[in-house]
Amino acid sequence: MLPPKIVLLIGNRGESVQAIQQSLSAHYQVVLFHKVEKEVSWFNPIAVILHQNGGPADEVMGQLHQLKQLKPEAPVMLCHSGQQGQPGGPYLEGIQAALAWPGELSRMRALLLSWEQKRFSLAGRLRMAWRTVRRLFFHRVALQPQPSLLPPVSMEMAPVSNGLDARLFGPFELRMDGRVLPPIRSEVNRAMLAYLLYNGPERMPRHKIIEGFWPDSNEEAARNCLNVAISSVRKYWREMGGDHLEICFQDNAYCLQLPDAYRNDARAFLKLWEQGKSLERAHRMDEALNVYRQACRLYTGDFLEGISRNIDWVESTRSKLREAYLSILDRLSCLFMERGLYQEAEEACQEILEIDDCIESAHRQLIILYYKTNRRGRALRQYAMCCQALQDRLGVSPFRETEELYHKAINGGL
Numbered sequence: 001m002l003p004p005k006i007v008l009l010i011g012n013r014g015e016s017v018q019a020i021q022q023s024l025s026a027h028y029q030v031v032l033f034h035k036v037e038k039e040v041s042w043f044n045p046i047a048v049i050l051h052q053n054g055g056p057a058d059e060v061m062g063q064l065h066q067l068k069q070l071k072p073e074a075p076v077m078l079c080h081s082g083q084q085g086q087p088g089g090p091y092l093e094g095i096q097a098a099l100a101w102p103g104e105l106s107r108m109r110a111l112l113l114s115w116e117q118k119r120f121s122l123a124g125r126l127r128m129a130w131r132t133v134r135r136l137f138f139h140r141v142a143l144q145p146q147p148s149l150l151p152p153v154s155m156e157m158a159p160v161s162n163g164l165d166a167r168l169f170g171p172f173e174l175r176m177d178g179r180v181l182p183p184i185r186s187e188v189n190r191a192m193l194a195y196l197l198y199n200g201p202e203r204m205p206r207h208k209i210i211e212g213f214w215p216d217s218n219e220e221a222a223r224n225c226l227n228v229a230i231s232s233v234r235k236y237w238r239e240m241g242g243d244h245l246e247i248c249f250q251d252n253a254y255c256l257q258l259p260d261a262y263r264n265d266a267r268a269f270l271k272l273w274e275q276g277k278s279l280e281r282a283h284r285m286d287e288a289l290n291v292y293r294q295a296c297r298l299y300t301g302d303f304l305e306g307i308s309r310n311i312d313w314v315e316s317t318r319s320k321l322r323e324a325y326l327s328i329l330d331r332l333s334c335l336f337m338e339r340g341l342y343q344e345a346e347e348a349c350q351e352i353l354e355i356d357d358c359i360e361s362a363h364r365q366l367i368i369l370y371y372k373t374n375r376r377g378r379a380l381r382q383y384a385m386c387c388q389a390l391q392d393r394l395g396v397s398p399f400r401e402t403e404e405l406y407h408k409a410i411n412g413g414l
Contacts, residue, residue, distance in 0.1 A: 052078060
């Protein structure tokens with residue numbers, strides 16, 4: 001199975017952006033960013049949709065410049081609200097298409113399909129070529145037992161006797177020198193503490209923190225809210241005996257001085273994901289599989305799942321990390337299938353569908369898996385479940401690729 005079909009959608013909150021995301025989510029894994037951020041580099045998209053949001057030309061071009069630095073090879077589609085027409089000359093440099101929403105929805109889908117076919121037809125050819133080379137090169141040892149998977153190394157955040165543990169997946173929990181700390185009062189303060197711990201020693205500009213927490217407040221009110229939250233976090237650390245952790249402010253930016261012994265499950269997760277992708281690029285697939293398994297052990301729940309208040313930074317980071325987790329599960333299902341580890345592949349696909357039952361690639365993988373393991377009836381039921389989920393949630397039918405797979409399963413052509 002080919003990699004997940006990811007589309008990055010960049011645009012401020014609004015009905016148009018939400019409508020674009022909903023219209024594409026049946027066929028693509030749509031990852032939403034409110035603006036261009038460094039996390040864009042996490043993903044390998046088919047295309048990037050940059051929604052204009054009515055902003056001035058220099059603002060849009062600034063976003064485009066940042067995007068091209070992070071993803072120079074990704075096709076970029078500039079989208080503006082309206083029925084027809086497209087932005088003028090200043091926008092044309094650095095983008096592959098400019099169109100109106102919702103007037104040119106069909107054109108948007110056609111462009112994405114063409115870029116998808118270009119990407120995956122090349123990927124398919126390269127994959128087949130690699131398999132041919134591998135068969136030719138290793139034909140003399142083909143009958144020998146296959147090497148077993150490397151034993152997984154535990155990356156769980158086990159309690160430690162010293163240092164600071166920040167567990168940001170699932171309910172937010174802090175441990176200092178082996179003891180669990182009581183939570184800080186108020187969800188905003190908890191989110192602010194998590195923000196500081198997540199970004200660690202990196203420089204955190206004040207305006208970025210305000211954008212993530214109080215984007216709709218005027219500057220004076222937002223600064224006052226930020227000062228109150230930072231003061232509450234500092235007081236909390238003093239009460240907890242965390243004198244060795246210091247929040248510094250210089251040149252309009254905050255910085256967190258952390259102890260040497262510091263662990264952060266979300267950052268460890270991202271590091272493992274990057275390591276796994278690097279191992280795959282080096283064709284060290286068994287090692288990549290085990291690194292992905294380690295990453296999944298760290299994802300014990302949604303990012304800061306106990307914080308329900310509408311805080312932009314929490315929601316956007318939660319969404320991005322969830323998409324990263326789905327991407328890892330997708331790769332695990334493929335790697336397990338290639339090794340005949342069908343039970344593990346099934347578990348990975350089911351976990352994907354527990355999170356989002358409209359991801360067709362997971363349904364397709366399960367249809368293939370059930371057919372290969374002589375569970376044809378289960379394969380056909382899986383297709384029915386896919387159709388029902390898409391119809392109930394999105395009001396659409398399955399993608400043609402899914403329908404073709406279903407007909408092959410009926411006719412015994414898989």
